[in-house]
Amino acid sequence: MSGIGKVAANSRIRRSPVRFLCLLAVLLLATFFLAIFIGAKGPIGSDDIDEMRYSELFDAILDKDSERLSYSTTAIVWAFRIPRVLLAGLVGASLACAGTAMQAVFRNPMADPFIIGVSSGAAIGASSAGLIGLTVVVGSFTKPMLAFACAIVTVFFVYRMGTIRGKVQVETLLLSGVAVAAFLGAIVSFLMYSAGQQFHELLLWLLGSFAEPRWSYVWMMLFPALAGVIIIFLYGRELNALLLGEETAHNLGANPETLKKLMLAVAAFVTAGAVAFTGIIGFVGLIVPHMMRILVGADHRVLVPAATLFGASFLIWADSIARTILPGEELPVGVITAMCGGPFFLYLLRRSRTGSVIS
Amino acid sequence: MDRMLAKKEFTVWITLTVVVSSVIAFTGGYMVGATTSGEDEGILLVDDYGRTIKLDKIPERIVSTAPTPTEILFAVGAGDLVVGVDEYSDYPAEVLNITKVGSYTLSTEVIISLQPDLIVSSDLVPIAQLELLEDNGIPFVVLATRSLDDVTKDIRLVGILTGHVEEANALADSLEARIEAVTEKTQAEGVVKPRVYLEYYPYWTYGPGSFGNDLIALAGGINIAENTTSEYPMVSSELVIAQDPEIIIYTIGYMTTTTAEEISLRPGWGEITAVAEGNILSMDDNLISRYGPRIVDGLEELAALLHPDLFS
Known part of the structure; x- marks a missing residue:
């Protein structure tokens, strides 16, 4: 089970982790700017005849109120593409970072950010918001709010189930999470069955999508996500100790109980914030930490920032594919993350000399 | 080690404070921003979601995001105003040559670049996507047709919306007469x-x-x-x-x-x-x-x- 602590990393990367992190940061920056050029109206990823030109896009990025450009060009860039790319990056970073923390806390390679019920709780919130018509009456803002609230309540319930005499029992917590997710999943299925006209709206949310990028979402996510990532990063050393076992961690001066609780709370909070706005995007939080672990090893002082940076790039790329692969239509981004990430991960897994990420 | 942990805890509390206050600030800004409205003369109507829509003038470029509004727009004689339709719209045949704008997930970029002055949608399309376009200056009307009465009501509404009041009313009247003719026999x-x-x-x-x-x-x-x-x-x-x-x-x-x-x-x-x-x-x-x-x-x-x- 604790195989995630003993992975033979790529030795060249391991010798100079800072350089590798810089590389990932540069990759993220390049991804961010490139992705702004990708979309249904081009210049990249379009077969439209009257697509936007590179020069127009540059102008629009540099000058939001440029008078030489048509209104639609600046609107596409500033109201849709930039917030969308930022949102994808934030969600990818949040999920990958939270996933890394969860895998360390549970000392289980199958752990992901959704393991303690965040996704199923959020799904209940989002689907009931749609069904009782609140989105129509109160405004579309109700859905993320309700999803977030239900996710936090569910996590708290699972946490209480997994805590015995004030101590977090990792195995019990894991099983409670699985059971609660199965139970809530059944309710969501029933809600979908009886959703009628709202069926597609629910389905899109459950598959995850960035089709509603809003600047308000970006601003509301930015600080919680940054804070969560920073906190998890600060406790990298303690997470390393925790991987060696709770006894060892204690002897090394870290209080495993406090640490586990803090990490669970931060990861749950960050994940709930991510899924509330964009729906359940699977795979990123599970696979990106493993990908990075194969490359940089299990030292969380390097692994956490690496997973965070790569998670952001990965999801921006996945979303860029999702919004251009079918002309004039959008695929749910969750479809792409699994389709591209799965084979790539298997490739890394077989190539890593030990092949023992889940030994 | 203890001092280090204390320092970290301090950092954690600081970041949490920043986070909570920023989220409150941005949420507040959103709520206030959503309630502003202008006052102009023009078309004023209430759609099937009970939303009040104000248009300065009769729209000249309309995007329809579902087959039902598309068919109603064409039936009242406003088909020449339609510049974009969803993937499923296929009736009447003229629709097939009109730019496609997605289906349940709208292609917002294509819609923006068509520069429409109105979107006519149905209750099948997630409203948040429409609201996002509305924030960028493109108003929308939702037709949530749930009964035969709604059909004729929506036809009249689209008539007002597109300046084809007479055609729409004539069509709705004839449909009502046909429905009546059927139910007279069946009931x-x-x-x-x-x-x-x-x-x-x-x-x-x-x-x-x-x-x-x-x-x-x-x-x-x-x-x-x-x-x-x-x-x-x-x-x-x-x-x-x-x-x-x-x-x-x-x-x-x-x-x-x-x-x-x-x-x-x-x-x-x-x-x-x-x-x-x-x-x-x-x-x-x-x-x-x-x-x-x-x-x-x-x-x-x-x-x-x-x-x-x-x-x-």
């Missing part, structure tokens, strides 16, 4: 109402609150699924056999996978009256599932199938 005293099973996909049918359920009633039939719990329920063979429909109708559309033969060969269905008497009929799905003017064609066809003697 007359002494008409025997057959039990009907209307299937749009194997074992999936129309339940209470759905359009199909209303159509069967108006066409003078009894829907065997009228007491189920959901709008579009999946029924069991047992229910169908127990309710023993006298007429089975399956719709022919892009989802069709069945035939009259397949239905008659379903296990246990041989004893059903409709099967035994060879009353397995079919209808064009578009006449039942699109809530524009063609729905009245659907009602007339359905009534003729249920009561061939009344409509010969």
Whole structure:
């Protein structure tokens, strides 16, 4: 089970982790700017005849109120593409970072950010918001709010189930999470069955999508996500100790109980914030930490920032594919993350000399 | 180690404070920003979601995001204003050459670049996407057609919206007259109402609150699924056999996978009256599932199938 602590990393990367992190940061920056050029109206990823030109896009990025450009060009860039790319990056970073923390806390390679019920709780919130018509009456803002609230309540319930005499029992917590997710999943299925006209709206949310990028979402996510990532990063050393076992961690001066609780709370909070706005995007939080672990090893002082940076790039790329692969239509981004990430991960897994990420 | 941990805890509290205050600030800003509105003269109307829409002038470029609004727009003579339609709109034939703007997920970039001054949508499209476009200066109207009365009401509404009031009213009046002509016969005293099973996909049918359920009633039939719990329920063979429909109708559309033969060969269905008497009929799905003017064609066809003697 604790195989995630003993992975033979790529030795060249391991010798100079800072350089590798810089590389990932540069990759993220390049991804961010490139992705702004990708979309249904081009210049990249379009077969439209009257697509936007590179020069127009540059102008629009540099000058939001440029008078030489048509209104639609600046609107596409500033109201849709930039917030969308930022949102994808934030969600990818949040999920990958939270996933890394969860895998360390549970000392289980199958752990992901959704393991303690965040996704199923959020799904209940989002689907009931749609069904009782609140989105129509109160405004579309109700859905993320309700999803977030239900996710936090569910996590708290699972946490209480997994805590015995004030101590977090990792195995019990894991099983409670699985059971609660199965139970809530059944309710969501029933809600979908009886959703009628709202069926597609629910389905899109459950598959995850960035089709509603809003600047308000970006601003509301930015600080919680940054804070969560920073906190998890600060406790990298303690997470390393925790991987060696709770006894060892204690002897090394870290209080495993406090640490586990803090990490669970931060990861749950960050994940709930991510899924509330964009729906359940699977795979990123599970696979990106493993990908990075194969490359940089299990030292969380390097692994956490690496997973965070790569998670952001990965999801921006996945979303860029999702919004251009079918002309004039959008695929749910969750479809792409699994389709591209799965084979790539298997490739890394077989190539890593030990092949023992889940030994 | 203790001092280091204390320092970290301090950092954690600082970041949390920053986070909570920033989220509150941004949420507050959003709530305030959403309530502003302008005051101009022009078209003022309330759509099917109860939203008040104000337009400065009659729109010149309209995007329709579902087949029902597309068909209504064309039927009232405003087809030349339509510059974009969803993937599923395919009627009337002119629609096929119009730019496609996505379906349940809209291609916002294509819509923005079409520079429409109005979006006409249905309740099938997630409203948040429409609100995002509205924030960028493109207003939208939602047609949530749930009954035959809504159809004619929405036709009149689209008439006002597009400046085709007379055509729209004339169309709505004639549709109402045709509906009346059908129901006069089917709801007359002494008409025997057959039990009907209307299937749009194997074992999936129309339940209470759905359009199909209303159509069967108006066409003078009894829907065997009228007491189920959901709008579009999946029924069991047992229910169908127990309710023993006298007429089975399956719709022919892009989802069709069945035939009259397949239905008659379903296990246990041989004893059903409709099967035994060879009353397995079919209808064009578009006449039942699109809530524009063609729905009245659907009602007339359905009534003729249920009561061939009344409509010969």
